[in-house]
Amino acid sequence: MDTQAKGKSAFVAIVGRPNVGKSSILNRLLGQKIAIVSSKPQTTRNRITGVLTQGEYQLVFFDTPGMHKPKNSLGKYMVRSVNESVGGVDCCMLVAEAGREPGDTELGLIEKFKQLEMPAILAINKIDTLKEKDELMKQILSYTQLYDFEAVVPVSAQDGSGLDELLDELKKQSAETGHFFDDDTLTDQPERVIVAEIIREKILRLCDKEIPHGTAVVIEKMKTRENGIIDIDATIFCERETHKRILIGKNGSMLKKISTYARQDIESFFDCKVFLQTWIKVKEDWRNRAQLLQNFGFDEKNFD
16 A cells, blocks of 8 residues: 555544445445445445545545444454444544434444544435434434534435535545555455455345345455456355255245346446356354354454
8 A cells, every 4th residue: 555645635434323324325425336235234244445536635434334232253343343443544424314313322432532532524314314304403403412523414325415515524634644545446355355245235135134144255266267257156154054045045046136136236346247156055153153254354353
């Protein structure tokens, strides 16, 4: 990571409770999907770094997992990932859901902002779902009484409302440090991680209840042919044989659907043809097994 001599930069952690639209906002700001999006909570497991460069400004985003009460080792890893992100950035963007008063998650994050004297911007997302503007005014008042935010910006990741204003406020947090990434960088995540996350997103969208959160995706092979086609072999790990049967579906219908939708997004990301093969294996209770978590790409320093 070479620092470019000229330009302004800021490192920004995107934080908030699960399912408030953190990843959707990041993808909208970048103009391309690098973080998976789902209506189910706790979608993001790792910090996904997105880089946006516009002229002299470079913003480096950490899209963190939603803060929640952890139920297993994976959950504890996710919470530690958030805490680590908040402590190592120039600014935090707290994402809250429109019409929802501050809860324990928001209060805990604001307390951390106070301890660190952290500049923070409040982005109130999903304003397109509000029927009365009075609700928004009341919510803004509640938050501004709790913390002296650098700015409060109502936005909609769904239709893009307010995102230009949000970007302007984020740029104000940058300093004359030069650019830390090449100006055409979109993310620091390896391509295999992006591909695995795209596959996992399809599982989250197509499967119900606990099954999606009990899955992990590992890219076993990724190779480009001479004609430009990318061959990808992926293994989906789940925790139970019953989950495996559901993921496969009748006559392989569910696995085919997951693979087809994933392949389409992967081809869009790489702008080339992709040949994707997927398999499913059972690893019981993997979310509580440190060695497996490490094998699946989670940083060991955030485990118990």
